[in-house]
Amino acid sequence: MTPTIMLDRLVEHLQSVTENFEMQTNIPGIKKAPQVVAGYLSEKKPAQKQEVPDYPYVIVRFLKDNDDNDGAVARVKIIVGTYSQDAQDGWRDPLNILTRIKQELLARPVFGESFRVEKPIETDMPEEQPFPEWWGSLTLNVIIPQMEEEGGFL
Template identity: 30%
Template sequence: MTPIGCARALADFLQQHFDDIKYCPIDEKIATNRLIVRDGFLPKVTSNEEKKKQDPYIVIRPVEITDTDEGSVVKLQLLMMTYSADMEKGHLDLYHMAEIVRQSVEQQTVIDGMYMLQLPVKTLIPEEQPWPEWWAYMELSYTLGRPGASINQYLTQQIEV
């Protein structure tokens, strides 16, 4: 029950959800691309063509962990990115993706039987967009198990995965 374990569990949950609904990007240039949900960071790319091959995606990473007497909470940041050359309606795919995520996490508040969603859920869509890519991010918080005596064994298992 580590912060990156929570991010991985959420990534697996969302990937399964997007696969189940057969999500397909709107822009024909990436319509055959499968939406990828992963924890951590995407591999670095050097060209716009490589970027286009990565879109659409959701990257989930722990950005803050808070331990108190009442328990532990991890704040996750979800970066959502898609591609559309349409300057008028290209943003719609981004809003669609963000709404799918919002609906799914708020309907399934416990992930992997261990991590419980803590409201509020916050979605931010910046005014400045790196056209032809469109991005947003979401902040979610989940409860974690408190660190214990056997955590080193658990961490070793998580790293090996």
């Protein structure tokens, strides 16, 4: 199993967690569930040229991995971006999504049949926010199947 397979399975898992959200987008009058993508969002376009609104989104991003004698662990960041003209409470939207994702991962840490989320799960909401866009993130460790050594020494 590779980190890219793990990311794809986590995206699938998170789509089921976020599919019932109906959130404000960066296009007036349109609401939708967050798009969930691995890696990076596609090219940013002005709101009036977007077929599908950029916001809200959930990005599942690989940071690094480590293989040692105890197993293989990947470090993953889940970035949530939302859009709200509410300067007082706009921050609540990404925190709400992050909390729901975190609750799901704590309740059911195994996903894609082969991967397991391990504690700690770190939540980050930066103090500086690019109003009217809001964001936060989760950083987590995922246990991934480790390749076994073939053969041996002579």
